[in-house]
Amino acid sequence: MIDRSRLPGKTQPGKLLVRTAGACDFDAEHLLEVFAGQRQRFVAVLQRFGPDDWAAPTRCADWSAHDVVRHLCDATGFAAAVGSDDRTLDVTAGFDPRVMPGRWLAATAGESPGATLRRLVATTQELLAAARDRVTQDRRFNVHLPYGPMDWTVLLHCFWDSWIHERDVLLARGMEHPTDSDATGYATAYGVFIAAAVAAMFGAQVREKLSLAGDGGGVFEVNSSDGITLTATQMRTAGPPAAQVADALAGRTDIAAVLNDLPASSRAALSPLADFFNTPVEQDRA
Numbered sequence: 001m002i003d004r005s006r007l008p009g010k011t012q013p014g015k016l017l018v019r020t021a022g023a024c025d026f027d028a029e030h031l032l033e034v035f036a037g038q039r040q041r042f043v044a045v046l047q048r049f050g051p052d053d054w055a056a057p058t059r060c061a062d063w064s065a066h067d068v069v070r071h072l073c074d075a076t077g078f079a080a081a082v083g084s085d086d087r088t089l090d091v092t093a094g095f096d097p098r099v100m101p102g103r104w105l106a107a108t109a110g111e112s113p114g115a116t117l118r119r120l121v122a123t124t125q126e127l128l129a130a131a132r133d134r135v136t137q138d139r140r141f142n143v144h145l146p147y148g149p150m151d152w153t154v155l156l157h158c159f160w161d162s163w164i165h166e167r168d169v170l171l172a173r174g175m176e177h178p179t180d181s182d183a184t185g186y187a188t189a190y191g192v193f194i195a196a197a198v199a200a201m202f203g204a205q206v207r208e209k210l211s212l213a214g215d216g217g218g219v220f221e222v223n224s225s226d227g228i229t230l231t232a233t234q235m236r237t238a239g240p241p242a243a244q245v246a247d248a249l250a251g252r253t254d255i256a257a258v259l260n261d262l263p264a265s266s267r268a269a270l271s272p273l274a275d276f277f278n279t280p281v282e283q284d285r286a
Contacts, residue, residue: 075162184246
């Protein structure tokens with residue numbers, strides 16, 4: 001379970017606060033520990049992969065396992081080098097999360113799985129070292145994410161991407177996902193947050209309170225009336241499993257099936273992110 005008694009600032013013990021309008025409130029050092037553990041577990045699995053495993057399909061329709069891991073190398077490298085003027089992930093600057101990552105993969109099209117795995121380890125070490133330095137120095141600057149500017153400490157975006165893509169590789173192979181409550185809780189919280197943020201980009205208002213069960217579960221409250229605010233309180237409660245909800249909000253499974261106890265209006269409010277990822281785009285030849 002996430003030890004949110006360690007969280008600083010205005011939130012009460014046991015809560016996580018993420019928002020676009022104002023400072024977020026969570027233990028960045030703890031998140032980095034969770035991120036490091038997630039990557040270590042995934043690397044350990046990948047070290048046992050053979051050629052067929054690397055070439056196998058994933059939950060990303062056009063990507064093999066090797067493609068997904070190369071993408072994680074790209075994303076981790078960007079996160080390690082990010083600065084206040086970096087607009088790599090800025091939608092207003094032309095970034096499209098359905099198209100651009102595939103173009104980035106062209107640069108490493110001939111890379112061997114062994115080289116990719118070494119690059120994943122190296123870029124992860126670079127990101128963790130850079131982030132820990134920023135935390136120690138108490139640095140504050142905004143980075144541009146697809147839904148707008150946020151304080152750089154929202155490494156939750158990079159962690160969520162990594163956790164979801166790890167599942168894309170492993171679950172498609174019928175393998176167990178070696179996660180834990182902390183990792184699932186962080187990933188689910190950010191999944192709810194970014195689902196509301198994308199909905200707001202399309203003009204929808206979201207105000208929902210989700211009770212989710214299982215590892216990483218609890219009460220997740222999101223409100224987009226004044227920016228996007230997500231408060232997560234980890235506790236034992238009934239409801240759909242948190243990991244399955246994180247998958248559904250990211251478009252990996254059917255939201256209606258996972259959140260079938262919610263009113264149709266609530267499911268629709270949380271669907272734009274999944275719909276966006278599953279909407280075909282016209283691929284140009286640039």
